[in-house]
Amino acid sequence: MSGLSIGILVDSSLKHQYLGDMVVQAGHTIGFASVLKINAALPSLEQKVDAWVVDVSDPEGDEDHEQKAALIRLLDTLLEQTKVPLIVNDSRELAQGSPEYRDWVRRMLQRLERLNGDINLQSSASATEVWVLAASTGGPAAVKDFLKRLPGGLKIAFVYVQHIDTGQAETLVKMMNGSGAYPASIARQGSVLSDNTITLITANRSVNIHNNGTLVVDKKPWSGYYSPSIDQVAANVARVYRKHSGMIVFSGMGDDGAASCRLIKQQGGKVWVQAPEQCTIASMPDAALATGAVSFAGSPVELADELARLKTPRKVKRYFPR
Numbered sequence: 001m002s003g004l005s006i007g008i009l010v011d012s013s014l015k016h017q018y019l020g021d022m023v024v025q026a027g028h029t030i031g032f033a034s035v036l037k038i039n040a041a042l043p044s045l046e047q048k049v050d051a052w053v054v055d056v057s058d059p060e061g062d063e064d065h066e067q068k069a070a071l072i073r074l075l076d077t078l079l080e081q082t083k084v085p086l087i088v089n090d091s092r093e094l095a096q097g098s099p100e101y102r103d104w105v106r107r108m109l110q111r112l113e114r115l116n117g118d119i120n121l122q123s124s125a126s127a128t129e130v131w132v133l134a135a136s137t138g139g140p141a142a143v144k145d146f147l148k149r150l151p152g153g154l155k156i157a158f159v160y161v162q163h164i165d166t167g168q169a170e171t172l173v174k175m176m177n178g179s180g181a182y183p184a185s186i187a188r189q190g191s192v193l194s195d196n197t198i199t200l201i202t203a204n205r206s207v208n209i210h211n212n213g214t215l216v217v218d219k220k221p222w223s224g225y226y227s228p229s230i231d232q233v234a235a236n237v238a239r240v241y242r243k244h245s246g247m248i249v250f251s252g253m254g255d256d257g258a259a260s261c262r263l264i265k266q267q268g269g270k271v272w273v274q275a276p277e278q279c280t281i282a283s284m285p286d287a288a289l290a291t292g293a294v295s296f297a298g299s300p301v302e303l304a305d306e307l308a309r310l311k312t313p314r315k316v317k318r319y320f321p322r
Contacts, residue, residue, distance in 0.1 A: 003189070004115070005031030007049035009074065011056045019055055022105065026112040027189050036074070045077060051085040051115055052078060085115055113190065113216055126213030127157035127195045129244040130237050131307075134230040136163035136252025138280025140172060142300045143250055144179045147198075149304035152181025154311045157193040157213075159201060159237060160184070161230045163252065166204040173200055189217040203227040209236045226256040234260035243268030248303055249294075250274045252284035258291055265293040270310075272296040272303055 006023045008030060010016050016035050023030055031049040036056070045052075054075065078086055089108065133143055139162055164172060169186055176184035176198055184198035185191070193199060193213045201207050206223070208216045222229045230249075234257060237245045246269050249257050261271045273289060275297045276282035288294055296306055 003028040004050040004112075005029050005048065006112075007031050007047050007052045008033040009036060009043070009052065009054045009056075010034075011036045015055045019053055019108075022108050022112070023053070026109055028112065045081060049084060051087065052082060053087045053089065054078065055089040087111055087115065114210075125192075125194060127155070127193050127197075128241075129155065129246075130157045130159060130193055130213075130241045131246040131248065132230070132234045132237055133158055133160045133162075133198075133248055133250065134234065134252070134257045134284070135161070135250035136254060136256070136281070136284055138251030139163075140175060141251075142274055142279070144175060145300035146248070146250075146304050147176060147180035147182060149301045150180055150182070151308050151312075153196060154308065155195045156307075156311070157195060158182060158198040159193065159233060160198050161201045161228050161233050163226065163228070163254075163256070164203065166202055169200060169202045176200070187215050187217055189215065191215050201228045201233055207233065209233075209240050211240055213240070226254070230257040231260040235263050238263040238267045238269060241267075241269070245269035246271070248272045248274070249285050249288045250300070251279035251281055253281045254283055255287035257284055258287040261288050261291045261293040270295055272298075272306070274303065275299060 003026075006028050008016065008019050008023070010019060010033075013035055016033060020030055020033065032043075032047040034043040036043075056075075075088070133146075135143055143160065143162075160176070162172060173184045173186060176182075182196055182198045184200055186200050186202060187207050191199070191214065193209065193215070199215070204221065204227075206218045206220055207228070208218070210216060221227065222232065224232070234247050237247075238260065245264055245267060247257065247261065247264050249261075249271070251274055264271050271288065271293045273285035273294050273296075276285050276289070278299045279285055285297070289297070296303070298306060
């Protein structure tokens with residue numbers, strides 16, 4: 001789900017402009033909007049929206065009793081009848097560009113981010129185990145072989161971090177979708193890391209993972225030398241999923257991922273690598289091996305077999321003497 005349909009109810013045209021800009025900036029659409037007026041009929045709330053954002057100020061003075069009563073009735077009706085999330089805000093008449101306005105923008109964007117993730121969680125449960133597939137030069141072919149071999153239904157969410165130009169992301173997703181039993185998609189704001197899926201992290205926008213398994217896609221670029229950053233993603237996965245995290249470092253140039261190997265191991269997760277002799281370029285697996293955190297190395301096929309064995313252990317028959 002790439003964005004929500006937001007209903008806006010405000011008590012001034014200026015707030016309508018503020019919130020309209022905010023909704024679009026956050027990647028959503030305006031499904032309904034109304035500026036409430038004194039003595040005017042209240043709008044129908046039977047709108048097909050994913051959430052309501054209500055921004056009203058407490059009226060001041062005796063002359064505003066009618067407006068206050070109308071707004072109270074509206075809020076009561078929303079709270080009683082709506083089946084979608086409701087954000088109640090009070091921005092008052094902020095001066096655009098002021099420190100107060102910038103702080104309000106930041107807080108509202110955060111609330112919309114959380115809202116998007118929470119709504120997506122209602123239709124797609126978050127995974128309990130997440131593995132990072134890390135790769136650079138030679139990685140796509142190795143990951144494709146790994147996915148071809150991997151049986152479906154292992155109840156793992158894969159996060160694929162590949163050093164690749166942004167323009168090639170869609171091509172890579174199509175390649176992964178044709179490689180096995182796990183559908184792939186590009187990381188999007190508010191999307192959920194769900195079982196038996198692959199989420200591709202791209203180079204143009206940094207990504208973080210909330211504790212509930214939803215994604216925050218920032219408009220800011222990745223910090224540091226690598227874009228996307230394997231270390232940043234893997235460290236985030238280790239923090240959230242702890243012993244239910246893992247990482248496989250495939251063929252690639254450089255040392256991205258080496259630092260986060262230790263973090264995943266410290267949290268009780270597993271770190272594996274493509275065997276250096278199997279790689280197009282072995283710099284990344286070699287750097288991971290040098291950390292002492294790697295517990296298994298093999299070809300893409302062997303890595304897939306080992307993960308399948310780990311997730312579906314054989315039942316041992318026990319024989320008892322009569």
